[in-house]
Amino acid sequence: MPVFxxxxxxxxxxxxxxxxxxxILIASVIEPLRGANRICGADIYRWRLFTPDGSPVETTSHIPVPASGSFRPAGDSAPLFVLASYNWRRSATQTLKMQLSQTARHRSMMAGIESGSWLLAEASLLDNVSAAVHWEDFEDFALAYPQxxxxxxxxxxxGKRITTAGSLPTVDLMLEIIRRRQGYSLALEVSRLFIYEPAAVYGAVELSPSTAGLRMRDPRVAQAVRLMEENIEQPLVLTRLARRVGVSARHLQALFQESIGAPPHVHYLxxxxxxxxxxxIETKESFAEIAAATGFNSASAFSRSYRGSFSESPSGxxxxxxxxxxxxxxxT
Known part of the structure; x- marks a missing residue:
């Protein structure tokens, strides 16, 4: 079964x-997973940190990060994310490159996070695959690794290779992993924890929690999302929503698909x-009260939709x- x-x-x-x-690069991997666990109330993601020698690794912020141990090419099948930022060549020893090649035989997935892509390329683990590279290094990388x-x-x-072009793109990657594994609803809720896009991307459109992490470059999409958020109890039909935004229903559907990769009804739901x-999770309201407050016609309709999205009933x-x-x- 594919990992994601x-x-x-x-x-x-x-x-x-x-x-x-x-x-921030380490946090970009871990924090979305931690957020998903907190929202779900279950440890659906678990992680271990390794360093080349097992010692705490010194980050560029001079804050050491402890490790579970030293990296060894054992037969583990868990995805391996290789994280690097500056001066990665100092760590690119023949031993480490050999270890990466050996562990790749067992790993279900190998990821080069930011400059970690260079390490994977050095170990010939990105041959004949597409790879994202930080914009500052793109030309040098393309020249160094024509394969x-x-x-x-x-x-x-x-395939079995992942690459990212920086810290914020890594957040995008983690949201995509969550979306593939647990669905759009959880990915959206995790994205609301991270407001990381510069205001210039949105122009005069105010950034709301629901737009955080979605990179909505079209103000009409952002306006439609705000209207959705303001009308949870009595949802607006698509034609009325589109009219409020000033476009046709078909055009709004196209704008949503282009901007956030999902149609309006999926995002609204x-x-x-x-x-x-x-x-x-946070209240003792009855399911009938919750259904009414979130725009469902009945508790049974709410329960079916809830189970379909979260794979368990509200009572569960x-x-x-x-x-x-x-x-x-x-x-204990």
């Missing part, structure tokens, strides 16, 4: 962090279901979190 297909099974990820890696198809994308998933899940969510809370409260 739809599933609720926990995913283990190993991170090999090299010296002089940016702290690699360097592309000017934020991130690339090509995700907003409503995420609002409902927060109420399921509350029962699971109650068991988890009880287990934590019990003395």
């Amino acid at each position: 297909t739809s599933t609720n099974r926990p995913l283990d990820i190993d991170l090999l962090v090299l010296p002089e890696t940016n702290l 690699v198809r360097a592309v000017k994308d934020r991130f690339v998933i090509d 995700a907003l409503r279901l995420n609002a409902a899940r927060r109420k399921v 969510t509350r029962q699971r979190l109650r068991r988890r809370s009880t287990a934590k409260a019990e003395p």
